[in-house]
């Protein structure tokens with residue numbers, strides 16, 4: 025029996041499992057929160073191996089995943105979002121139905137962009153994108169590789 | 185839509201006395217970084233690829249002598265140079281041997297005086313008046329200034345060339361509501377495009393109605409969509425009614441792979457640079473390979489050498505076919521002339537001339553485009569392939585009229 | 591150098607009785623994932639671009655009827671189909687109307703039987719023997735098997751086509767010490783390349799000595815570097831000694847933008863895929879657009895739609911010039927034939943024939959290449975531009991001989 029079959033026959037169990045993980049993350053204290061935001065934890069999933077490996081080669085290797093991928097407007101939203109995305113991730117990880125190359129959803133892009141500005145506001149504040157990055161096609165239009173290196177390197181695919 | 189920095193950058197009040205706001209000096213103190221980099225347009229360095237560059241007197245007619253034949257009977261056979269920095273726009277039109285006899289419409293893409301003074305006052309009236317009268321009041325500093333791209337009051341990007349606004353409107357595109365990213369191309373497109381002067385009132389118009397490529401634009405001219413305008417001149421040797429193509433940089437780019445990815449003229453030709461850790465927009469609009477780090481490597485991971493070599497390869501492939509196309513077109517002019525000398529009638533030569541007109545249009549579209557293929561390699565090469573085929577067909581046709589054919 | 595996943599892949603002992611190791615069935619249990627995906631090569635789906643695809647009886651001769659004229663007098667005018675999955679390699683050569691009369695050399699790229707049995711036994715001797723004799727012992731399963739790319743003992747990638755090894759050596763490249771990345775192209779290149787059979791002993795050789803492009807390869811054949819080999823056939827109508835170009839996929843790719851970046855055939859045509867979270871190499875070698883997520887989006891940020899549309903655009907631009915080139919070449923054959931009928935001598939037609947030979951070579955180089963432009967757009971388009979120019983020159987020349995010219 026393959027995973028897909030397993031999950032479709034035990035959908036409720038799996039969702040519950042995902043929920044428990046999400047709830048755990050939300051419920052446990054700040055120690056747990058910081059322990060589950062870095063490459064070691066995030067990179068523990070199959071789906072996250074490639075992003076983690078490419079992140080390890082990038083200029084931002086010293087920044088935790090959540091520095092970019094979770095909203096930092098206020099702690100409550102941070103925790104809710106962490107739980108919500110954690111459940112989605114877990115669900116698809118178990119199903120193994122995620123695409124060969126995961127791409128950021130629109131909302132996830134906005135989150136990342138806001139986080140770029142969190143650190144780099146001063147650098148960009150005198151040019152148009154300082155106030156509204158999404159309008160210029162976003163930071164990723166030019167800097168998509170600062171965080172995850174690249175598969176475009178001369179010499180072919182490095183991250184495999 | 186297109187504020188260059190919304191609330192983040194201090195807006196300065198630019199003086200308007202003597203139309204100082206149409207120049208550059210008036211902005212010097214308020215925007216020293218942009219001003220300083222704009223002045224780099226005075227530098228005259230060659231390009232690392234050996235194509236283009238910004239040297240003075242880099243004559244197309246010398247590098248591609250077939251142009252002397254192809255433009256025979258038209259001003260472009262007298263002087264036709266490679267473009268250089270924006271700061272030379274006024275100087276170069278005033279000293280060009282193509283200037284004498286021109287109309288006011290020629291100032292459209294050389295100074296926003298066109299809009300801020302003449303158009304605001306009396307619409308396109310200036311376009312049909314003698315060039316020298318229209319150019320006289322424009323001071324050296326006002327030929328190409330910050331106002332060519334910025335609204336002097338808000339410093340937002342703007343399109344002052346009303347001809348471009350109207351032409352885009354006919355395609356259903358309202359440039360007033362364009363996204364910020366699109367504005368980063370339109371602000372260049374208003375000048376870096378094919379255009380013609382309408383027969384009716386001499387205004388500038390673009391042949392975009394059927395599409396942006398060379399074939400769609402040719403169809404525009406052929407089908408009477410240009411109103412009374414039918415040709416730029418009659419060729420001296422072949423007596424063919426000819427079209428001159430002018431710098432379709434925008435049209436070449438817009439269907440290419442970079443436009444697909446939302447990469448605009450500004451991203452390559454005006455990259456962000458830094459002073460004291462803060463970004464500003466480079467105002468040195470030149471070959472991006474002179475600033476390859478900021479212009480290309482922010483998106484590309486190839487080495488500067490690999491990338492430069494690739495651009496050069498594209499240039500070489502393009503130029504190879506461009507020369508063949510141009511020289512075959514020359515031969516077609518001479519063949520038709522020889523047919524005329526042998527007594528062929530206009531009716532007999534109609535087909536050969538029509539093919540020559542189309543062939544030259546395709547060749548010129550590429551020769552006049554400034555990316556030497558890079559802005560859209562396979563599209564440009566297709567256009568050259570058509571030129572070569574049609575020019576030969578014209579030669580064969582003219583021969584057949586006089587000599588018969590197998 | 592080229593271990594597939596080095597120590598991570600468990601090595602199985604593959605039986606060699608009856609040369610089972612030259613087939614696929616013997617590997618089924620040891621490597622089920624690769625075996626299963628290899629069997630997908632039996633699927634016959636069209637490509638999303640409308641070009642290429644893997645349908646049976648997708649006849650080039652029907653889609654480009656000009657080929658009937660251009661290959662007149664040669665087997666390719668009888669049957670010439672688009673390629674399909676590797677599992678058909680044996681079936682298709684055995685049923686091809688081009689088979690009768692061929693030599694043993696034809697099995698080189700259809701089965702590693704060539705190397706593992708014949709070559710190991712007595713070198714290139716098999717190459718000049720009758721095809722049917724040489725093919726007889728090869729079982730259905732052994733025509734194209736895992737051993738076409740893998741050393742059956744080590745499962746490392748290997749190059750068994752000694753002709754390719756020798757030809758690369760003449761360029762100073764020792765494929766035995768190639769990097770793993772290079773092997774991911776060479777393993778395909780050994781078959782997906784232009785080749786000829788030497789006059790001397792019928793062995794397979796590649797015309798790489800002067801470079802990989804169509805112009806360098808033509809120069810190779812012109813300058814006598816191919817030894818006694820001078821032409822593939824004499825054209826039935828124009829009596830021109832012709833060259834047939836064959837699938838120069840490797841040569842097209844190797845000077846292109848993807849090769850620059852180290853992107854190999856395997857990266858696109860055999861992407862990594864997953865089963866139960868573990869990666870393996872897809873062995874369904876077909877249009878990468880059928881697996882665009884794995885093949886392209888791992889590197890590209892554009893959407894699947896944008897990317898497919900872009901490939902299609904490149905195909906369309908290429909095919910537009912390819913048809914023009916092919917049809918002009920046809921016309922040249924007929925024009926030279928007409929000149930002969932009007933009494934022109936071989937000496938008078940020498941120039942016209944030489945130009946036609948070169949023109950057809952360039953056209954065919956692209957028509958036989960399988961990427962329809964994508965593997966190297968501007969290089970391919972340059973090659974077509976040259977074909978169009980030369981074919982017309984040939985027509986003009988032949989006309990001039992008989993009719994004179996202006």
Ligand SMILES: [Ca+2]
Nearest residue numbers: 236237267268
């Ligand atoms: Ca220039």
Ligand SMILES: [Ca+2]
Nearest residue numbers: 642643673674
């Ligand atoms: Ca195929």
